[in-house]
Amino acid sequence: MRFWLDFQESLRIAMAAIFASKARGALTTLGIIIGIVAVTTTMTAFNGMQSAFREGAAAVGADVIYVSRMPWIIMGDWFTYRNRPNLSMDEAEALRDAFTGRAIVNPTMDTRQDLKYRSEVMEGVTIIGTTEMLPIVTNRLPETGRFIMNFDVSYKKNVAIIGKTVADGMFGSTSPLNKEINIGRQRFRIAGVMEKQGGNTFGGPDFDRQIFVPISTFLKSFGGRRFGDVDIAVKASSIDALDDLEYEVIGEMRKIRKLRPAEEDDFSINKLDSLMGAFNSVVGVVLLIGLLVTGIALFVGGIGVMNIMFVSVTERTREIGIRKAIGARRHSILLQFLLESAIICLFGGLIGVAVAAGITAAINASGLMPASISAGILVSAVVIAMLVGVLAGLVPAWKGARMDPIDALRYE
Amino acid sequence: MPVAPKVLPELESAVLVLRDVVKTYVMGSEEVHALSGVSVSIGKNEYVAIMGPSGSGKSTLMNIIGCLDVPTSGSYSLGGEMVADKSETELADIRNRLIGFVFQTFNLIPRADVLHNVELPLIYGGVNKAKRIALAKEALDRVGLSDRLTHKPNELSGGQRQRVAIARALVFDPSIILADEPTGNLDSRTGEEIMQMLDDLHANGQTIILVTHEDNIAAHASRAIVLRDGRIESDAQVENPVRAARAEHTVLAH
Numbered sequence: 001m002r003f004w005l006d007f008q009e010s011l012r013i014a015m016a017a018i019f020a021s022k023a024r025g026a027l028t029t030l031g032i033i034i035g036i037v038a039v040t041t042t043m044t045a046f047n048g049m050q051s052a053f054r055e056g057a058a059a060v061g062a063d064v065i066y067v068s069r070m071p072w073i074i075m076g077d078w079f080t081y082r083n084r085p086n087l088s089m090d091e092a093e094a095l096r097d098a099f100t101g102r103a104i105v106n107p108t109m110d111t112r113q114d115l116k117y118r119s120e121v122m123e124g125v126t127i128i129g130t131t132e133m134l135p136i137v138t139n140r141l142p143e144t145g146r147f148i149m150n151f152d153v154s155y156k157k158n159v160a161i162i163g164k165t166v167a168d169g170m171f172g173s174t175s176p177l178n179k180e181i182n183i184g185r186q187r188f189r190i191a192g193v194m195e196k197q198g199g200n201t202f203g204g205p206d207f208d209r210q211i212f213v214p215i216s217t218f219l220k221s222f223g224g225r226r227f228g229d230v231d232i233a234v235k236a237s238s239i240d241a242l243d244d245l246e247y248e249v250i251g252e253m254r255k256i257r258k259l260r261p262a263e264e265d266d267f268s269i270n271k272l273d274s275l276m277g278a279f280n281s282v283v284g285v286v287l288l289i290g291l292l293v294t295g296i297a298l299f300v301g302g303i304g305v306m307n308i309m310f311v312s313v314t315e316r317t318r319e320i321g322i323r324k325a326i327g328a329r330r331h332s333i334l335l336q337f338l339l340e341s342a343i344i345c346l347f348g349g350l351i352g353v354a355v356a357a358g359i360t361a362a363i364n365a366s367g368l369m370p371a372s373i374s375a376g377i378l379v380s381a382v383v384i385a386m387l388v389g390v391l392a393g394l395v396p397a398w399k400g401a402r403m404d405p406i407d408a409l410r411y412e
Numbered sequence: 413m414p415v416a417p418k419v420l421p422e423l424e425s426a427v428l429v430l431r432d433v434v435k436t437y438v439m440g441s442e443e444v445h446a447l448s449g450v451s452v453s454i455g456k457n458e459y460v461a462i463m464g465p466s467g468s469g470k471s472t473l474m475n476i477i478g479c480l481d482v483p484t485s486g487s488y489s490l491g492g493e494m495v496a497d498k499s500e501t502e503l504a505d506i507r508n509r510l511i512g513f514v515f516q517t518f519n520l521i522p523r524a525d526v527l528h529n530v531e532l533p534l535i536y537g538g539v540n541k542a543k544r545i546a547l548a549k550e551a552l553d554r555v556g557l558s559d560r561l562t563h564k565p566n567e568l569s570g571g572q573r574q575r576v577a578i579a580r581a582l583v584f585d586p587s588i589i590l591a592d593e594p595t596g597n598l599d600s601r602t603g604e605e606i607m608q609m610l611d612d613l614h615a616n617g618q619t620i621i622l623v624t625h626e627d628n629i630a631a632h633a634s635r636a637i638v639l640r641d642g643r644i645e646s647d648a649q650v651e652n653p654v655r656a657a658r659a660e661h662t663v664l665a666h
Contacts, residue, residue: 002538009535016523322519325480326580327508327536329501405480409519 006332007339014340017312025344028308032348032385033355035298040356040373040381042290045363046283047377048370053279060272061138063239065246067095067232067253071268073278084266086229089219091256095232098252103245104235106133107215111222115211116182120170126210127183129218137233140207145177145192152191152214159217160188164196165208186221188213242271298384301348302392309341309396320400321408334401341393342386349385353378426453427587427619428477433486435472435642446472448642449486454588454621459614459653461622461630464639471592473639474623478513478590479506491587508537512581514610516593518573520565520580526552527561530580537584551579555609571602578609582618589613592623607632611655628654 018025060066069084092107099105108130115122132150135141142161152159160181167176176190197207213221236245246269253267313320320333356373363371435447447469454460464470475481476488479495482503488495491510498506512533513519520529530548539547552558555575565573574594581589591610595603611632614620624630631654638646 005535005538005540009532013523020523318519319521322521323532323536324504325478325507325513325519326533327504329504329536332536406475409480409515 006335010332010336010339013336014343017316017340018343024308025347028305028344029348029351031301031304032298032345032388033301033352035294035301035388036349036352036381036385037356037359038294038297039291039384040353040377041359041363041371042287042294043377043381044356044360044371044373045369046287046290047374048360048364048372049283050279051372052370053283054276060275061233061235062272063236063242064137064271065234065236065242065249066270067234067249068268068270069229072270072275081268087232087267089215089230091253092230092232094256095234095249095252098256099234099248103237104133104136106131106137106233106235107230108134108233109215109218109223109230111218113184113222115166115170117170117179122166122169125166125183127218127222128210128212129215129222130212131215134212134233137235140197141195142192143195144175145190147192148212148214153216156216156220157214158186158188158221159191159214161192161194161212162190163194163208163210165206166211167193183211183213184222246271298388302345302388305341305344305389305392306396308344309337309393310399312340313337313396313400316400317403317408317411320403321405321411324403324405325409330401333403334397337397337400338390338393341397342389345385345389345392346382348389349382352385353381356381425455427456427458428488428490429453430476430483431487433473433476433483433488435469435476435481436484445642447476447483450639450642450644451486452637452644452647454619457614457617457619459611459620459622459632459634461624461633461636461650462639463625463627463630463636464645465625467641468639469642470623470625470639472642474590474592474621477588477621478511479503504536508533509584510587512584512586512589514574514577514581514589514591514594516596518565518570518577518597520573520576522565525562525564526557526568526576529565529576530583533580533584547583548579551583552576554582555579569602570598571605574598574602574606575609578606578613582613588619588621590621590623593625594622595624595626595629603629607654 066072067087069087070081074081089107092105096105096107108128110126110128112124113127115125130148131153132148135147141147143164145161147161148159151157160183162170162176162181170176170181171179176193179190180187181190182188194208194210194212234245234249236242250265250269254265257266259266323333357378360371360373363369430453431451433447433450434445437444437446450469450473462470462473472481476483476495477490479490479498480503482488482496482498486496490506493506493510495503495506507513521532524532527545527548530551531544534544534547549558549561552561555578557572557575557579560568560572560576565576568576574597578589581591589610594610595606598606607629610620610622620633622630622633630636631650634650634653636646636648636650637644
């Protein structure tokens with residue numbers, strides 16, 4: 001009860017004090033606003049990058065394990081991976097047979113080729129040889145036409161399903177369906193156009209600058225070597241089953257490769273998780289540096305608040321004396337000034353968050369980079385602002401709270 | 413638990429008892445003896461003036477009686493509470509509950525209105541809002557200001573401000589009212605009005621301690637303690653204390 005009364009009285013005084021000197025309060029708040037805007041905008045930019053990356057990486061599939069010769073993110077000595085044997089089509093087929101009825105196994109191979117259609121040329125396009133299972137594994141579907149079918153693979157058909165960037169670049173507004181296109185020295189009939197994938201920010205692979213062909217045709221046309229490097233995707237029945245599946249895939253692969261127990265795996269297991277982890281560790285450092293720099297702005301704002309609170313305490317020395325004389329305890333005075341600085345910073349935080357939301361929207365509209373604001377960022381920005389207020393007010397408030405009432409009453 | 417004060421037999425009805433109170437300030441390498449052994453006891457419903465020239469220790473004694481300061485040595489009990497060994501928080505609570513201050517410069521909170529100023533001791537004492545407002549209004553009624561509740565101190569005359577301060581001092585029904593030169597910043601006519609009010613409070617049973625250097629103000633009290641060089645020079649009953657023109661001023665006050 002007593003604390004609540006204290007709190008109400010302190011709140012009343014704090015509000016009165018702030019509104020009694022509006023210009024000063026506004027200028028003090030400005031420092032906090034700038035700090036909060038800087039910190040919050042950094043956070044939204046990071047958030048935007050992360051979600052853009054996640055969107056792009058969605059093509060990888062969260063419930064899919066990739067068996068490859070190399071890990072996607074090479075940690076440690078590259079030479080230990082260099083001498084690994086390629087994954088062959090035979091091994092992919094053996095793995096598929098082992099998981100029949102339990103998981104979908106889809107091999108892919110890729111290369112780069114130049115495209116030609118009449119006078120249009122596109123250089124260095126990624127050609128992916130795969131099977132009819134790819135849409136199931138990656139959730140990617142054709143927008144028009146169809147994807148590779150089982151018989152395309154069986155009969156080594158020269159059909160191609162092109163990505164959106166390829167379609168726009170080579171055919172513009174005319175429909176590419178059933179057009180004959182040259183991939184390298186081979187002729188392919190376009191059977192479908194994939195829907196737009198996006199997410200090629202930050203120099204990642206452009207998922208729309210790809211062409212899919214049956215893997216059998218791929219081997220015949222571009223493979224040359226019978227034992228080219230195959231990537232094998234294994235899709236789990238659910239994300240929860242991913243860990244068990246990974247264990248089983250490793251076991252099957254070791255069996256296929258006839259590895260002895262003491263030998264290390266000579267293949268790598270890749271998944272979205274490891275990609276996200278790598279992204280976070282790189283961009284996380286950038287974020288950390290960003291927050292450190294922008295945090296300095298907030299710190300300077302906090303120093304401004306502390307300064308003003310010292311002025312406020314000195315100005316009201318006599319009032320502190322009066323309050324103490326009629327029975328205010330130390331913590332009542334402390335609370336009064338802490339609330340004042342917390343409220344100044346709360347205002348700063350709220351305004352700062354509003355401005356940051358505006359800037360975020362502007363960044364998105366400009367198309368320079370993705371940015372996204374979340375409730376978590378909003379709430380934590382306001383909480384941080386209040387925390388800065390409490391910290392900045394602590395020393396001045398303590399100075400006021402421990403004043404000697406006799407000296408304070410005598411103060412002119 | 414309040415510690416039972418060691419009181420002399422004849423002082424059992426005392427509100428406050430000081431025994432051998434010494435206050436020494438250290439200024440640089442020098443020790444200044446503001447009070448060097450003051451013993452005094454003040455009973456319930458006494459009206460005491462503490463007098464003395466500046467430097468006599470008058471202010472120091474007032475600060476100790478008002479629990480704004482603690483003695484270097486000696487004992488002080490107020491309303492049965494030993495003050496000397498209290499913590500700051502306990503002293504704040506004693507000031508809140510047992511002492512009503514009236515200052516020379518009024519010392520109202522400028523941004524708060526009249527009602528809120530009078531409510532303040534009750535807020536710090538943890539009294540709920542409904543009771544607080546009732547008590548504050550009652551106190552303001554006693555000083556004749558119930559029609560000025562929402563005025564700010566700077567909208568009031570000096571006399572009215574001092575009446576607000578008196579209302580604030582008596583709102584929590586304190587053991588003593590400690591008035592430090594209460595008429596020092598007022599013209600003589602308004603000063604008389606304020607003294608009239610204190611006289612009335614005394615007549616209604618309030619214990620009042622008046623700190624002043626003006627003889628005509630001290631003359632209102634029924635007992636005068638004169639300090640000199642940190643010691644009590646004289647402590648005597650006042651013969652025929654001034655209670656002049658009561659009827660006239662009562663009309664003025666209302």
